[in-house]
Amino acid sequence: MIRYTLRCPDDHRFESWFASAEAFETLQASGMVACPDCGSAQVEKSLMTPGVRTARKAAAPPAPAEEKTAQTAPAERPLAAPSSELEAKLAELRRHVEKTSDYVGLGFAAEARRMHDGEIPHRSIYGEAKPDEARKLIEDGVPVAPLPFRPTRKSN
Known part of the structure; x- marks a missing residue:
């Protein structure tokens, strides 16, 4: 897998993962790589720094895993740093x-x-609610609204 920093003509910058450099070239040529902000398919690679693991970090022992309860609030889990104004506003919300x-x-x-x-x-x-549960709440007049983010979950 390879991660590229991409940008569109409106200078929106975003990152995406690809199976290989050839996979990126093929997807880009077919117009299947699009900017998540404006939808433009005219994206190109942007200058980026490689993720290099230093010898010091490689030698450090892994941090002990914390025990999690079944209903741990997402606030207790780390969030990625926002890379755009929209992401910063969503993080604030x-x-x-x-x-x-x-x-x-x-x-x-x-x-x-x-x-x-x-x-x-x-x-x-x-x-969290299943779509049919949320629909039933709305139909019954229970004031609910979807949030523009998902709870952080550990996945494989």
């Missing part, structure tokens, strides 16, 4: 939501419904 709301995980739909029905006190919550 994420921090605000995580600071002012309770993370309820996959129990979001049930918790929101219980608050709406008056079974528990109202409070700000965020979590």
